[in-house]
Amino acid sequence: MLTLEVSEQLLRLLGSVLDIRQVFPEISAIVQPVIPHDRLTMTLHDGQRSLVAHAFSNDDGPFLVRIHGTHIEALQDGWFRIVDDISTMTDPPWTDVEPKDYRTQLSDAGYRSVMSVIVRGRHQRIALHFWSKQAAAFSDADVPAARLIALHLALGVSHEQLAEAAEEARAARRRAQKLAQRVEALSEALDSHRGVTRMAGTSAEWRRVVTAATQVAATETTVLLTGESGTGKEVISRYIHRASTRRHGPFVAVNCAALPEPLLESELFGHERGAFTGAQQRKPGQIDVAAGGVLLLDEVSEMALSAQVKLLRVLQEREFTRLGGTRPVKADIRLIAATNRDLRAAVERGDFRDDLYYRLQVFGIHLPPLRERPEDIVALTAQFLEDLGQQFGRAPAGITYDAKAALLAHPWRGNARELRNALERAAILAEGGLITPEHLALEPLARTDAATTTDVREMERQLITRVLREARGNKSRAARKLGLSRKQLYHRIGMYGIG
Ligand SMILES: Nc1ncnc2c1ncn2[C@@H]1O[C@H](COP(=O)(O)OP(=O)(O)OP(=O)(O)O)[C@@H](O)[C@H]1O
Ligand SMILES: [Mg+2]
Missing domain, CATH: 1.10.8.60 (Helicase, Ruva Protein; domain 3)
Structure with a gap:
């Protein structure tokens, strides 16, 4: 019989800890006068086909990892089983048990009989097992007390899970706070650029933009910024530069619409001496200039198809060739592309290569109009x-x-x-x-x-x-x-x- 005194002891103990496993030996000791046993173990039923180990009162016995099988699904609240001699037991099939030699280990440790009960907890069913080194140590008369003990433990488990959930929520809040702080610090530090010292915006839409920019900044991923003219594409690309590991490298912006076709290629990729009339000296391209840093290709939709091929090679193989050159040169840049046009429409018109489009828009950030x-x-x-x-x-x-x-x-x-x-x-x-x-x-x-x-x-x-x-x-x-x-x-x- 489970007395009020035992119940009170159990509840006190369970209320004082967040991890039931820490006090399982004490639990076993408290319930010993009610149901004498040599070992107490607990498994959790995941609601499907597995029972997984959760707690043990002592190490004097094998460590059950898991029982898996269709029959597990059928084990409902109220189910119990008494096995007088483990060595004759055939259900569950031992093949469903991990470790595979569980039964041998049990008998090697001297265990002969077991009583198991299942009760319903907050999130899952809980199975409690009393083990004994004597054969036929348990009887049906023990079942009600065993169930009552299991119910006490179920309370402890849900207490534990609530605490875990709360801790997880706290951690998630901490992560969100950290991100917000990082965004704040980086906006403050944004280098003054045409008089702007600080990025401003409090709307949910703008915060989404800045959060995405912060998240992608830490990677080497190519970013495509889309949005109407003047929405802040350059501001955001500078922000990504500041927030990335390349912040100590240069930030170079090239406007693809500002230069006629052949000049843009020479501007971007540079040229060797004598590459064309007037090329008296070798000139590094902006990709060289941006090495170790970030290259912003503004109005990328205006890029000619021949330059697009070269840019694709930069993204795929991280190398390019200067105009008039034969030697491939390594490109050590992080690319950010920006456009206020509909790039997809340009692809459909055949003005923009689709393979380049897909490369660019791996991580797209859209800046909504003001x-x-x-x-x-x-x-x-x-x-x-x-x-x-x-x-x-x-x-x-x-x-x-x-x-x-x-x-x-x-x-x-x-x-x-x-x-x-x-x-x-x-x-x-x-x-x-x-x-x-x-x-x-x-x-x-x-x-x-x-x-x-x-x-x-x-x-x-x-x-x-x-x-x-x-x-x-x-x-x-x-x-x-x-x-x-x-x-x-x-x-x-x-x-x-x-x-
Ligand atoms: N959130 C912001 N906080 C502070 N200044 C901003 C912000 N957004 C835009 N600006 C300012 O507005 C102007 C236009 O921004 P930006 O040059 O980044 O736009 P853009 O999208 O690159 O435009 P375009 O497509 O014409 O090149 C700049 O002076 C920039 O400093
Ligand atoms: Mg711009």
């Missing part, structure tokens, strides 16, 4: 105003509520670049004061055609001309009427050529 992540308009505005303030040597310009609303409403077809330019213009016009919608001079939403733009400007020109006339050329009075500073008025007079 209008799809309005949250980032706010973050980028703050960042750009800070950059511009630093550039101008003054505090970042403030911005009125209406101007903010105008920024959020604008479609930003030129994305971050357009935003940066608009803010730069506005910060100049505001002269250290608050930026208003008129400083931004954004085209109204849904009226983005050039004709309307001219109309708006024309309206402003006419307004200024009229006010000036009314003020009889007194610019201070006109400026006051228009709500502009004198400087701002002068700027507009100059801009519109008002004589």
Whole structure:
């Protein structure tokens, strides 16, 4: 009989540890008065066809690894078995048991009989086995107590598994935190490039981009960045460079659209002396220059087919030949390609080699347009105003509520670049004061055609001309009427050529 006292002892013990295996010898000792035995073992039923070893009360006996077989599936809560003489036992078939000589090992260790019970735990069924060195040591009368003991242990196992799950969740949180910290540190350290010291963006879309970039940075994998013009493809490729092991090597950007076909090849791969008229000296290519570092091929869709073949060879064989050369040269670069075109469509048109396309897009990162992540308009505005303030040597310009609303409403077809330019213009016009919608001079939403733009400007020109006339050329009075500073008025007079 399992007394309250034994039950309490068991529960106390199980509640105090996270790993039931550590206290299995004590468990065996506690239940000894209830069911005398020489060894106590526990196996876990994976819900399918295996029972796997989990705990042992002592080393005085063989170590069961696993019992595997279809019959295991049938072992449900409530199942029990008493074997009076192990040597006559035929079920389960010993062939299903690991180690194969389990039975021999049992009898060598002196074991003669066993009682097993199965109870249901939190995630799986739990089997408890009482072993004895005497034949027929157990009887049906022991089964209820054995089940009760097993139920106590099931509680301990689920306690253990909950703790494990919690630990796993903690570890996952720690990993996510680490990644976030790394992203943060790397964005901070992003080298200043055209006045930008820090990568900005708080939207989920942008965070996804940065996370993917961080993950791929640690590898040597080729990356293909796609996205509209001005979405930050170069910013991200510099970020990948910074975050990679090649960060101490160079970062070289080549714009494939900027050079006519033959020049691009010579620019990329270099040429030997006399390779073509005017090639008086051997010239290293940008691939040489980028050795040990990262090469960004911008507007890769514009690359001519002959250059594509050579680039493919660089990616496949890590080597290339200079123009006019015969000797293959090793290419030690990590490639990042960027495009604002639909490369797949270019492949379908036959303008882009499909084998190169597949090589490039092993790891693609798409940068969504700014209008799809309005949250980032706010973050980028703050960042750009800070950059511009630093550039101008003054505090970042403030911005009125209406101007903010105008920024959020604008479609930003030129994305971050357009935003940066608009803010730069506005910060100049505001002269250290608050930026208003008129400083931004954004085209109204849904009226983005050039004709309307001219109309708006024309309206402003006419307004200024009229006010000036009314003020009889007194610019201070006109400026006051228009709500502009004198400087701002002068700027507009100059801009519109008002004589
Ligand atoms: N997340 C960002 N944080 C800070 N600055 C950014 C960010 N995204 C873009 N910019 C700025 O916007 C401008 C355009 O970015 P970038 O040159 O990376 O765009 P791109 O996608 O390469 O454009 P294109 O296709 O025209 O070459 C740059 O001045 C860059 O510094
Ligand atoms: Mg670019």
